[in-house]
Amino acid sequence: MRMGRDLLVTLQGDLDDVRVESVERLVASEVARTGAHGALIDVSGVDVVDSFVAQVLARLVRMVRLLGAEAAIVGIRPAVAITLVGLGSSMPGVSTALNAEQGMARLRRMRADGSVRIDHGKHC
Amino acid sequence: MAVDPVAVVEDLAYYTQMVNTITDYAVIHLDRKGVIRSWHAGAEHLTGYSAEEIIGRTAAVFYTVPDAAEGLAEADLRAAAKAGRYVTEGWRLRKDGAPYWASVVLTALRDQPGSAGFGMVVRDLTMAREQALTLRSLEQLFNSIADFEVIRFDCDGLVRSWNTGAQKLTGYLAEEVIGRHMSMFYTEDDARSGLLDREMAGAVRNGSVEAEGWRVRKDGTRFWANIVLSPIRDDQGEVAGYVKVARDLTERRDQSRLVMQQRDEILELSTPVIQVWEKVLVLPLIGTLDSGRAARLTESLLERIAADQAEVVILDISGVPGIDSGVAQHLLETVEAARLMGADSILSGVRPDTAQSMVHLGIDLGDLHSRASLKDALQLALRLVEARARSGDGVRA
C-alpha cells in the first residue's frame, strides 16, 4: 500500500518460511517499482514474534536499505516488546515507531538526517 | 553599630559566589519598585532569561498575562513590604512562554546599605504539584478499598490520610486519627521500644519493609497485622512521608492469591506512571526492584506508551536505594522494550553516590540519556519531543 512516498507493509498472523520468502520478494519489487523513499513494516497484527520472525524483520529492513530507502518497524505490541527483549532478539539498529503515523515522521527524520541518496528525479 | 567595611565587602563577595552556584532555584534582588537588579545562573536556568535581557525589567514579566493585568506582581510586593515576608504559589511564565508552577518567597530588605528592596526566591514546583494531584486522586482510590488499610503518614510519624479499610481494621474514624502519632496503633511494649522508628528506617534503607506484629484496635483488642511500609520521595529524592499497607492476619483468612495480587497492585499504585506533558511519561521507581516487580512496572509503562502515544519516557530512580547490576539490567531491558515501541528513554534522579557506585561496578548504560534531576530530564524530554515534531512536519531534502 502506498502512502505518498512511503510504502506500508502489513504483516498478519503467522510467518512460515514460504510466506517469508514471498513477502521479501514482494517488498523488494514494490520498493524498486514505486521508487518509495521509505517503508513501514506494520506488525500490530502479529501476536507472536519469536527469534525467527525477528530475524526476518531485521532482514527486511536491511533489504529495503540496500535498495536505497529507509525502513522502520511499527506496531510492536507491549507483550511482544517484552518478549523480544527477554529472548535477546530486540533487533538493535532497527528503527521502530509506535504506529504508522509516528512511523512516517520517523522516516522523514531519518531522511532529513541525511543518508546520501542518488535521486532519479521521479518525484517532486 | 559600626560595620567593618572590609568585612562587608568580603561577605558580599562570598554571598555573591554562593548565589552564583545555586542552580536549582532563583535568588533575585528587586529594588523597591520591583525592578530586577541581580541575576544568576539558577535564575536563568529557571526562567530562560539571560542577565542582559532581564536586569532593569520588573518582576511582572514573570507573571501570566491575566495575573500581570490584575496587578498581582505589585500586590505581592506590597504584601511583602507590609509583613516583611510573603510566601505564595502560582503559575509563572518562562521566557519562551512555557508555564511552570512556582513557589515564591518575597522578603523585604530593610536598612541594608545599597540593597533596599526585596529578595525573591523562586522554586519550580511543577513536578511536585503533579505528584500532589496524582497523590490526591490515588488517595481517593485507596479510600474506596475496604479490604486493606492504605494510609499515609509523615516523617514525624503523624497520620496524614486514612481509608475505609483502615477504619474497618482498627475501628477508628478518620477524624479520630489524622494528625495523631502512629504509635497509637502499636502495643505499649512496641511503642516504647521504638518499633515504628525501626520500621521507618528499614523502609528508607531497603526501599520497603514488610513486617508482622500485634496491633491494637480502638476497642483495645489486638490483631495480628501484616504490614508493608514504603517511603514516599519528592522529586529531590528526599523522603517526604510513608505509605503503609496493612491487613489483618488474625484468622489467616486472607491467604488467597487474589488478595496477594491486590496488595501488589496497590504497591504498584504507589509508583504510578505519570503523564507530565503531552507525549512524555514519568515512571518514578520507588523501592527495591526485583524481577517480578520490574516486569510488572515494565508492563504498565508499555501499556501507557501505547495508550498515551508517548514518545519519551523518564525513569526516575531517585527513590531506588541501590543500583546494582541486577537493577541496571532491569532498567536496560525496560529501556529496550520502550525503544521497540518507538519511545526514547531518559534516566533521572541519578545522585552523585549512585553515579559513583555504578561506575565502580562497571555498569554501562550505553547511550542512555541520564540526568541528575527530574527537572533536567523533563527539559531534555521536551526538547526531544519538539525535535520529533519539527522534523516530522518539515519537508527537508
Next chain:
Amino acid sequence: MASIADIAAAADLLPITSVAIEGESDLLRVRSTTRAYARQAGLGVTGTTKVVTAASELARNILRHATGGKGVATVREAASGQRRGVQAVFTDNGPGIADLDAAMRSGFSTAGSLGLGLPGSRRLVDEFAIDSAPGSGTRVAICQWDR
C-alpha cells in the same frame, strides 16, 4: 534449575494435548494449543505471549535440529495450590546436546549459545528444565503460572 520430574510432579493430572512436530504447519498448532491452555489457566496477555513464544522457539528447534526434524510437544494445564498455569514438554530423538552448559549459557543474544536460543526461552518462562545427552535425544519442559 528444576528437573523434569519436579516440573511434572507440580502439575496435577489435567487434560493433555500432544502435537506431533514434523513440519512448519505444526508450529502453528503448537502455538495455538499453548495459547488456548494459557488462556484457560487465566494467564494475562504478557504471560501468554511469553510462553507461546517460548513454545514456538522450542518447537522450531526440533524442526531444525532433531533427526528428521521430528518430535512431540505435549501441552497441559498445570495447577499448584491456588496457582494455575500451562506446562509444555518438547521431546525429540535427535542427536542430543553435547555441552548442555554451553547451550544454557546466558549471553544476551540468540546468536551465541549454539544457536538454540535456549537461554532466551528460559528467560521467558517461570520454570524451565532440560534433559539432553548425545544419543539420547532432548527433552525440554517449561511452565508458566498465572502468578
